[in-house]
């Protein structure tokens with residue numbers, strides 16, 4: 386009898402934490418939060434104690450967010466650990482909050498992994514909305530504004546041509562399948578090197594001469610490592626402060642990544658600095674600009690290394706991912722390629738490569754680019770913003786420090802805006818002659834082409850260079866090659882890689898040059 390009583394007591398004690406959690410859960414509903422006027426936060430899925438909705442997000446959180454958007458509407462709330470998130474799934478809400486109320490909706494949560502460890506509180510991407518962010522964004526913009534991009538379009542032009550030539554050489558003139566991935570087994574990172582060379586030139590005034598240059602492997606490894614450890618909703622440790630004291634593998638990886646970024650890109654800054662000190666004529670680049678203004682702008686070495694890292698991460702894996710999605714999906718659409726070839730042959734002919742100036746005259750190719758970006762946005766969840774003071778929107782309370790996520794998956798698959806949204810159909814953009822940067826300024830947000838570059842005051846500052854780079858590479862690949870699947874190797878795009886930036890799983894395609902004049906031009910490109 387005594388023994389039975391003891392074991393009941395022991396069981397009750399061991400169950401105590403679970404019982405307390407359960408009682409807390411039923412007595413305090415975190416989603417019942419309201420302001421002093423009784424405005425409640427928007428509803429959403431309830432989640433479980435301590436973890437909130439974290440366990441339900443699955444490998445592809447965008448798909449779960451899309452499912453919840455169907456039940457809870459265009460602005461709903463979820464908790465991940467102790468952090469309140471609100472999910473925006475509608476263009477009008479996105480514009481009302483993020484754009485029209487940009488002074489309140491432009492903060493960033495200082496995520497433990499991304500902001501505090503990897504970026505050490507510096508740079509642009511992860512910095513709160515304050516004067517330091519303004520200063521760094523202003524400096525970055527010196528290299529990303531329209532005049533700057535015009536001044537180095539010849540670089541983007543050259544690297545796009547080099548990409549064609551490398552793919553052609555790698556395929557042994559179309560005889561062998563190729564994998565234009567960024568990183569992975571048996572792949573040759575030509576797309577990655579193209580984006581990398583553009584960013585190396587802009588940031589450090591240098592480039593790599595071949596995919597075998599060790600900087601190609603290092604830089605692409607770093608940007609992939611970043612994409613794999615900084616998903617906006619993928620690290621529980623970001624939302625449960627207690628976990629931040631434990632020796633978790635993700636914390637170890639983040640610290641290594643921080644050290645590697647500072648060593649690699651801080652090292653390149655030191656090289657530029659050394660050249661400048663020795664009187665060598667250093668090409669204009671972001672590093673040179675930062676070194677010239679570091680005293681007046683009070684930039685230390687870590688500031689410069691992390692700002693340069695923001696370019697090398699923000700500008701490499703991103704544009705390369707769009708090129709990869711394009712290369713992986715286009716072989717399945719010979720009819721779409723055929724239409725683009727007709728347009729290219731009519732407007733450009735086969736004796737020269739398409740250029741930036743041709744874009745307005747190639748509406749079908751322009752539409753292909755937009756449709757790739759709509760269907761395969763590498764950043765379905767963007768980089769979330771935070772709210773810097775309490776706000777009420779249509780009677781719903783949005784507390785200070787709420788993390789706001791643009792649910793672009795749902796916005797890009799809205800049946801009212803995009804008929805049969807699951808189908809890859811460039812025709813839907815045929816009458817849209819705007820660039821994405823122009824489109825982001827449309828007064829009617831439901832007409833914006835897509836939301837791949839984010840919105841509001843923190844919209845991607847690299848949008849102009851990214852668009853040019855993507856146009857040059859994709860229009861030239863269409864111009865030069867007939868792309869097809871390797872017989873018997875269907876490319877599956879349902880599964881993909883990466884936690885913040887998504888790219889296709891390894892794949893192979895065949896390329897065939899579109900005629901002798903094309904071969905002549907390919908052979909004449911110098912790598």
Ligand code: HEM
Pocket residue numbers: 509510511512522525529695696697699700701703704707763764767768769770837838839840841842843844845846847848850851
């Ligand atoms: C396909 C290419 C690209 C995509 C899809 C992309 C996407 C994004 C997104 C979604 C954001 C967050 C926007 C927001 O908070 O609303 C962002 C921010 C940023 N991007 Fe890009 N980006 C691309 C290319 C580039 C390039 C070429 C650069 C060149 C340096 C760049 C640098 C940055 C920086 C520094 C930020 C942080 C801005 C801030 O927090 O104020 N990105 N990008």
